[in-house]
Amino acid sequence: MPTQRLANRYFLVRAGDSVYEGQGLLRTNPVAKTSVDNGLSPVGLRQTARAALELQRLGACEDDCWIWPSITQRAYQAAEIIAAANGVNRSRIVPEYSFLDARGLGAFEGKSLDALPEVYAADNISPDLKPPPISDGTPNESVADVFVRVTQLMSILETQYSGETVVIVSPDSDNLSILQAGLIGLDLRRHSSLFFKPGEVRPVDPSSVPEYKQPGSTVFKCTNPPSCK
Template sequence: MILNIFNSKTTPFLLPPPPLSCQENYPLSLIEPLNRRRLLASSISFTISTFLNPLINSVSHARGLFQMPPVRLTNRYFLVRAGESEYENLGIINTNPVAKTSVDNGLSENGKKQTVKAALALKKIGACEGSCWIWPSITQRAYQAAEIIAAANGITRSYIVPEYSFLDARGLGAYEGKTLNSISEVYASDTISANIKPPPIDDGTPNESVSDVFVRVTQLMSILETQYSGDTIIIVSPDSDNLSILQAGLVGLDLKRHSELSFAPGEVTFVDASSIPTYKQPASAVYKCLNPPSCN
């Protein structure tokens, strides 16, 4: 059966009329002159399939489907942790997104000095020669750090692109308001499983596992790799975990070991594309890694 695109009914496929000498051997029900509507319908069907085939093939090579570790990176990336915040200066954990734009969540005096050193380090290695894009979290300390980096490297504010959710500091749940030393307990849990969440709390602070953060930073990279090509991008995070989990994903390190890549306040790291392994498909079609690089 073929669908007649000019009405909602279906019509049987009709054989072309046989030579007159043989028509007496054909049932009359199968003999009907071809009409222009059927010829047009078959022509349209052929044209559509011919047009779509190259599009289908090109979709398979699209850059928007980002995976970790990536097959390749089309941009150059620098990862920067903002300098020490006022809360960190007091030794207090503050990850509630409600307070992320608060002035109290800005850089401390020491944090400003750390960020200036980071900005000058980027200038020394020529990170923004020509131009660069700066992607900071909208968190107060990260955005302040972005402005310092831009000023030191001669970049206008039009090249600062605030990120509103994917770069939020990792939500530590019930650890909110506790001392910074408590983070060691979180990292101890991370080494057991990337899916363990900190205990929850009812004040609106998220309790995020390593896997939760991994999803966020992968989404961010997907946007950056799709939106830019051949550019330099400086990612500015308010905390270490965004960056250590992102870097672990990029280089194929087990996410449970992300804390081995931890960033100090004001630290700068260049993402070396040569250190990113080529993604290998599983040897067996039966076994599939659904969450690379952690395939357990």
């Protein structure tokens, strides 16, 4: 969906670090998304406050806006902070119950955040590759799976509003990087080049995207997946 065809103006926000992330752990099982440990850590609160001020600086909600956060604890807390800092009535916070869940990382659940490069190495091979499954109920989602979710979200937003400003608040980077890659026509395998740091704010605008270098070949080879150079 090319950005010039969007009916609304969008800002993408990653919530600040959760308590789990502050402990260096990956937690993506949706069963725990409303737990206290999935809420903002002290560092995450500061990151989110900076995000709220950045939205203020950008004039995101000068003429009011809608805030769509994941119901995940840290994302909803971030939405409340953003609303308070930008003078947005809480009635304009619309919790999203499934389309903005953190990407399910399967067998990486509970592992160190240092395992993320392994996930992204597999993504670089194919958007259809899933993380290994696990028996605790944590989904194992491919890039393509997440793209379906965020595309459904955008379809809802584009149908429900016209000429409005919408702030999308995600608990993780992958929802946002995959969405942005799709919006500007980047190869979904390269979504991690658009990685969002905790508390980062980015308008949906081609000029806001980090410099992207097209690979010299459209064929990607890996002799030892998912450990690829």
